[in-house]
Amino acid sequence: MKLAYRLIEAEEAGPSAVLVHGQGGVPIDELTGFARRCGLGGTLVVPFGDYATTPSGMEVGGACWYRSLPGDAGTDPLTLTRAVVQVADLLADVGLDRPVLVGWRQGATVAIGVALLAPMATGGVVAVDVPSAHLCLLPAALTVAVGAPPVLLAVTGSVEGVDAGAALDELTRRGMPVVIGHEPDVAGSEAADRENDGVMGDAVGSFVRTAIDWAGAGGSTSTP
Amino acid sequence: MSEHARRPSLGERAADLAGLHHRRGSLRSPSAIDDRAPEDCDVLVVGSGGAALTSAAAAVATGATVVICEKGAVAGGTTACSGGVAHIYANALMKESGIDDPRPDALAYMARVGYPSLYDSEAPFLGLDAADYFQLEAYYDRGSEVMSGLSSIGAVRMEAPWRMWDGQGFPDYYEFEENKAVRGRGLQCVATDGGAGNGAELVRQLMAFCAGRGSPVRLEHRVVDLVVEDGIVRGAVVDDGMSCRTVLAHGGVVFGSGGFAHSPELRHRFLRGPIAGGSGVPTNTGDLVALAVRAGAELGGMHNGWWNQQVAEALDDDAPSVLDVWSVPGDGMILVNRIGVRVVDEKREYESRGRAHHVFAGDEYVNRVLFMVYDQRTAERFGGRYPIPPPGAVADHVVVGEGIEGLAAALEERTRTRLPSVFPAGIGPVALDPDFASTLRSTVARFNAMAESGRDDDFGRGTKAVEIAFHGPPAADHRLPNPLMHPVDPDGRLYAIALVGTTFDTNSGPRITTEGRILGTDGPISGLYGAGNCVDPVFGEGYPGGGSTIGPGMVFGFLAGDHAARRSPRVGATR
Numbered sequence: 052m053k054l055a056y057r058l059i060e061a062e063e064a065g066p067s068a069v070l071v072h073g074q075g076g077v078p079i080d081e082l083t084g085f086a087r088r089c090g091l092g093g094t095l096v097v098p099f100g101d102y103a104t105t106p107s108g109m110e111v112g113g114a115c116w117y118r119s120l121p122g123d124a125g126t127d128p129l130t131l132t133r134a135v136v137q138v139a140d141l142l143a144d145v146g147l148d149r150p151v152l153v154g155w156r157q158g159a160t161v162a163i164g165v166a167l168l169a170p171m172a173t174g175g176v177v178a179v180d181v182p183s184a185h186l187c188l189l190p191a192a193l194t195v196a197v198g199a200p201p202v203l204l205a206v207t208g209s210v211e212g213v214d215a216g217a218a219l220d221e222l223t224r225r226g227m228p229v230v231i232g233h234e235p236d237v238a239g240s241e242a243a244d245r246e247n248d249g250v251m252g253d254a255v256g257s258f259v260r261t262a263i264d265w266a267g268a269g270g271s272t273s274t275p
Numbered sequence: 276m277s278e279h280a281r282r283p284s285l286g287e288r289a290a291d292l293a294g295l296h297h298r299r300g301s302l303r304s305p306s307a308i309d310d311r312a313p314e315d316c317d318v319l320v321v322g323s324g325g326a327a328l329t330s331a332a333a334a335v336a337t338g339a340t341v342v343i344c345e346k347g348a349v350a351g352g353t354t355a356c357s358g359g360v361a362h363i364y365a366n367a368l369m370k371e372s373g374i375d376d377p378r379p380d381a382l383a384y385m386a387r388v389g390y391p392s393l394y395d396s397e398a399p400f401l402g403l404d405a406a407d408y409f410q411l412e413a414y415y416d417r418g419s420e421v422m423s424g425l426s427s428i429g430a431v432r433m434e435a436p437w438r439m440w441d442g443q444g445f446p447d448y449y450e451f452e453e454n455k456a457v458r459g460r461g462l463q464c465v466a467t468d469g470g471a472g473n474g475a476e477l478v479r480q481l482m483a484f485c486a487g488r489g490s491p492v493r494l495e496h497r498v499v500d501l502v503v504e505d506g507i508v509r510g511a512v513v514d515d516g517m518s519c520r521t522v523l524a525h526g527g528v529v530f531g532s533g534g535f536a537h538s539p540e541l542r543h544r545f546l547r548g549p550i551a552g553g554s555g556v557p558t559n560t561g562d563l564v565a566l567a568v569r570a571g572a573e574l575g576g577m578h579n580g581w582w583n584q585q586v587a588e589a590l591d592d593d594a595p596s597v598l599d600v601w602s603v604p605g606d607g608m609i610l611v612n613r614i615g616v617r618v619v620d621e622k623r624e625y626e627s628r629g630r631a632h633h634v635f636a637g638d639e640y641v642n643r644v645l646f647m648v649y650d651q652r653t654a655e656r657f658g659g660r661y662p663i664p665p666p667g668a669v670a671d672h673v674v675v676g677e678g679i680e681g682l683a684a685a686l687e688e689r690t691r692t693r694l695p696s697v698f699p700a701g702i703g704p705v706a707l708d709p710d711f712a713s714t715l716r717s718t719v720a721r722f723n724a725m726a727e728s729g730r731d732d733d734f735g736r737g738t739k740a741v742e743i744a745f746h747g748p749p750a751a752d753h754r755l756p757n758p759l760m761h762p763v764d765p766d767g768r769l770y771a772i773a774l775v776g777t778t779f780d781t782n783s784g785p786r787i788t789t790e791g792r793i794l795g796t797d798g799p800i801s802g803l804y805g806a807g808n809c810v811d812p813v814f815g816e817g818y819p820g821g822g823s824t825i826g827p828g829m830v831f832g833f834l835a836g837d838h839a840a841r842r843s844p845r846v847g848a849t850r
Binding site: 052053054055056057058079099101102115116118119120121122127128129130132133135136137168190191192193 | 292294
């Protein structure tokens with residue numbers, strides 16, 4: 052089934068983006084607000100995974116898009132791969148010019164997978180809180196040596212269990228140029244989250260400019 | 276009819292990328308034969324859903340050596356995608372709450388739901404075949420005992436009541452006079468936080484119990500043959516993708532391997548009508564059927580399944596976790612067929628509603644596609660509840676039109692262009708009746724009048740507790756007598772979604788005894804057991820309440836695992 056999505060018109064000049072949510076419901080305003088603060092002023096596309104589990108229309112569903120496995124096994128690799136194919140199809144359908152893919156948690160893994168599957172259709176990946184355990188579930192078939200857009204590995208202090216080092220290793224193994232984002236050491240409070248968000252916004256904004264330069268130069272495998 | 280070039284499905288493309296080429300199809304040529312000596316165990320369990328893992332837990336609790344083989348890349352089967360509810364009669368929680376669940380009434384309820392054309396309250400065995408009646412007795416008598424058994428061996432506590440949104444126990448799906456306990460039979464496991472656990476949690480706990488006793492689930496291990504000597508099942512041949520190795524099971528082989536919902540071949544062979552595979556895991560390809568027949572099993576009815584509905588554009592035999600339409604959201608919403616008439620109480624639970632697609636009338640399966648029609652208000656009030664997309668979304672599966680004529684024109688185009696490419700064999704094509712728009716206008720007018728009065732004279736919509744349980748609280752702006760009915764505005768913007776009939780798994784296969792032993796033509800086959808969706812269902816064609824799939828899988832799975840373990844000379848106990 053083709054993904055349902057919401058399209059938010061451009062506010063100003065600037066890169067467009069596809070915002071890929073993680074597991075469970077997230078208010079759309081939070082996703083789009085983050086993107087705007089990061090300087091992604093162009094058209095925004097928010098795909099709705101499967102939305103059965105979120106009775107409120109204000110939320111993006113995702114619990115079924117990424118099927119959870121029992122125990123510590125994490126996420127079903129096939130549901131992740133299915134999401135990758137669906138988002139790649141959506142990119143082709145909406146016809147944006149090399150949008151930046153912003154993903155959270157499993158959504159970050161999906162965004163990286165899409166960039167590997169369709170490198171010429173993406174302008175960069177911002178991977179927020181990607182757990183290396185999810186990243187390792189991306190099949191070997193999605194590993195390419197050249198042509199992958201750069202990835203910003205963004206890590207907030209508010210999510211436990213994120214292993215930036217292992218995620219970096221995994222991305223490098225897959226041949227993706229990586230920029231490391233801010234890694235704040237405070238966590239927990241809402242105020243701290245807002246502060247992290249601001250700092251991350253700067254890092255992402257700077258990354259987005261780098262990504263645009265990278266795409267403009269025809270893509271390069273060296274770290275931007 | 277012209278041949279359409281078949282495009283790979285989304286699930287196939289994903290499986291291909293993920294390197295899971297062998298996940299479907301039961302006739303794959305086996306891997307190289309291994310020359311290692313056979314592996315030894317007491318019980319070999321096939322599958323890793325609720326039925327398989329419960330039988331494994333019962334077996335390991337006796338001290339038996341148990342090998343668990345799951346052919347999929349992930350554990351848990353369809354149970355792990357589910358709410359993890361078991362439908363258990365006269366259970367301990369009901370006793371604690373003072374809910375009486377008398378045996379004769381419960382048996383009559385199960386018989387009436389499961390065998391509606393045979394049920395006779397005055398006849399011997401309630402009109403049923405004696406063996407089928409004894410299965411119902413065994414289910415009533417041993418269900419609660421098995422749940423207690425799972426607690427006492429330390430595997431899992433099925434002690435959390437399944438509740439609806441207002442805190443009441445989730446009601447059964449039928450309210451016949453025989454049903455003396457409409458609420459209370461649904462049990463879920465107690466999660467680590469003390470709350471109710473879903474199917475993934477149930478599987479996690481059962482897996483942890485088995486793994487802690489030396490029996491982890493072996494993933495991507497497929498049973499491709501049985502070892503049969505003198506009519507006795509001695510073990511099986513297991514293909515791990517690299518080689519085939521024999522596993523000898525001195526007590527027996529227990530199948531909890533699921534039905535054949537995702538085998539198009541077996542669906543066409545055994546089911547009648549326009550039925551597609553639904554939300555069960557794609558590995559449900561009926562592997563037991565051929566193996567059991569070769570071992571001499573007697574097949575039960577092969578035409579039974581757990582029925583449901585799915586959005587036509589979402590159909591995919593290869594994809595995991597594709598959603599069925601468990602309840603149809605909305606109050607200003609109706610389901611109509613290609614003629615434009617209502618055919619079912621839209622707010623009933625999935626299973627009886629899914630059967631509406633099976634009707635043959637006139638010259639055709641006239642309900643093979645049902646169109647879910649709803650208005651702008653419903654789109655806004657219920658957006659985000661699948662399959663109504665969140666407000667403001669672009670959604671390919673939704674057809675939009677202005678007023679009834681506009682919607683009919685848009686639907687007509689969809690039936691010609693997009694739908695033929697998404698229907699699997701046996702569903703399409705479907706064309707709207709030439710008078711669809713005017714018929715739909717009359718249907719909506721009649722529905723609207725009934726919504727104002729609050730009484731659905733055609734299908735009794737909103738009269739069952741289960742409908743209210745699935746619908747949720749009334750919409751905030753709802754002021755009419757029946758919270759599940761609201762007039763549909765025929766002149767504003769209208770939406771339609773094409774739904775087809777699915778089975779989220781079949782429940783057809785060899786017959787079993789009251790201890791989960793698979794029956795041959797001359798009595799039970801020594802060493803061969805089955806439970807859950809891979810065998811003949813205890814409830815016949817019926818679905819008495821939530822947990823009717825997992826409940827019998829767990830109960831007969833437990834009895835089978837225990838019986839098989841004690842049959843092994845190495846376990847010691849004799850029966």
